Every structure is written in C-alpha cells, then in structure tokens.
Amino acid sequence: xxxxxxxxxxxxxxxxxxxxxxxxxxxxxxxxxxxxxxxxxxxxxxxxxxxxxxxxxxxxxxxxxxxxxxxxxxxxxxxxxxxxxxxxxxxxxxxxxxxxxxxxxxxxxxxxxxxxxxxxxxxxxxxxxxxxxxxxxxxxxxxxxxxxxxxxxxxxxxxxxxxxxxxxxxxxxxxxxxxxxxxxxxxxxxxxxxxxxxxxxxxxxxxxxxxxxxxxxxxxxxxxxxxxxxxxxxxxxxxxxxxxxxxxxxxxxxxxxxxxxxxxxxxxx
Numbered sequence: 523x524x525x526x527x528x529x530x531x532x533x534x535x536x537x538x539x540x541x542x543x544x545x546x547x548x549x550x551x552x553x554x555x556x557x558x559x560x561x562x563x564x565x566x567x568x569x570x571x572x573x574x575x576x577x578x579x580x581x582x583x584x585x586x587x588x589x590x591x592x593x594x595x596x597x598x599x600x601x602x603x604x605x606x607x608x609x610x611x612x613x614x615x616x617x618x619x620x621x622x623x624x625x626x627x628x629x630x631x632x633x634x635x636x637x638x639x640x641x642x643x644x645x646x647x648x649x650x651x652x653x654x655x656x657x658x659x660x661x662x663x664x665x666x667x668x669x670x671x672x673x674x675x676x677x678x679x680x681x682x683x684x685x686x687x688x689x690x691x692x693x694x695x696x697x698x699x700x701x702x703x704x705x706x707x708x709x710x711x712x713x714x715x716x717x718x719x720x721x722x723x724x725x726x727x728x729x730x731x732x733x734x735x736x737x738x739x740x741x742x743x744x745x746x747x748x749x750x751x752x753x754x755x756x757x758x759x760x761x762x763x764x765x766x767x768x769x770x771x772x773x774x775x776x777x778x779x780x781x782x783x784x785x786x787x788x789x790x791x
Contacts, residue, residue, distance in 0.1 A: 585618075605618075686734070
C-alpha cells in the first residue's frame, strides 16, 4: 500500500470521507450571526441548558471522543469550557454546558493525543442541544500526514481542519459541500483539500472538493476564517446554527502543537 493511500485512509478516519448525517470530524459549530463573535472566547458552563431556574443562556454540549486510529473510545480525557470542566467516562462521553447564541470554545485534551481547540455555536435547548464526535490524533499520525505532503510538523505552529456541510432537504442530516472557498488571514505553510479524484485523495487547495480542508503549520494567535460559498448558497454559519444573517468571517484561535476544529454549514435559503 503506497503512502498516499495510507494517508487517505488515516484522514478518512479522522475527518470523514463522503456524505454523512453529521460532521464526522465531530465539529458541531454554529456560525456567528455577527461574523464569529469573540476569538473563540471559550465558554461553556453554567447549568445544563435551562435548569429549574429557567436559565436560557446555556445549553448542554455532549462530546464523544475516540482514537481515530482504531475507533476506540478515549477515557479520562478532559473536556473543558470556561464555565465547566469534566472528563470522559467509560464510553468516551462527557457533557459540559456552553453559552447559547455566541461562539464558544471547548478544549479537548489527553496526554496521548494532540489537544483540540473546538469552536462552536448553538441555540438554547434543555436537553442535548449539541452532540459532537471528535476523533483525537496522536503525534505520530500528524508527522505521517505532514511527510506525505512534503513538509514536517513545526512544534511552534498549529493546524486548522475545517469541514464544510449543507443540510439535506431541510432536515437534520447533512452532506459535505464542495466549492466553498476558505481563507485564513494569517500565515500557514500548506492548504490541502480532501479530493477523491486526486492522487492519495487530497489536493493542494483552499477550495473544498469533498468538503474537508486542512491548513498545516498555521501561525498561532487569533485567526479569521473567511468563506465564500458556492453559487446558490445564501447563508453560512458554524455547524447547524440557524439564527442570524449570512456570515462570511469566523474568529477562531490557533495554538502551537494544537488542532483547531470548526465546521461551516451553508444554506440555500
């Protein structure tokens, strides 16, 4: 098996290949109606979205963490927002509270894997408003991916993975969206698009082909993700956040030796 095929299989496991009923990379993110709110100012916390006191400023977010390599669950990983922190249980699951109607950040950490800065947005709900599956990546995997693209992982830089989705028939299921143009306003070494027609399954591009883009060795600090949707799509937000006008700029954060994750969902109406 050649390296290109190996890398394709690894990334398919990490971020998903083809259509899905959810973002298989686990990026539930909901787009900001003001262009992304703060720079990911992680929040989460509070009560589990509408407690007995009727607090409608928070909602629960459940994360299921797995080892992308073999799909096994990751136990005792820390899932943390600025208002709440817990660890994954025997099923790899953990629930924290997050604020509604603004971009929030949740960090996912475990000593055996790259840490993840996970950006999302959701609306108020008393029960699980947001459920995200996020495979965690070990360091040797990142090294293999970088080598396949002719570079190396720089420990002083970070990485960004963006999934692009669109709802199917107005329901909860989604499919990957091709033709969305993605740019970052900071320096990075390589932009790669998942593309099943390219050798090894990926092409050097910042325009989505099969709905997943990777920016490697990205300068740490605040970063604005700008999107230009394909013709016919009138509104984009993070994840499946439906409230607010069309957003083209999302404010995220990148850290060294860390994966920043987000999902952009674009609608036709």
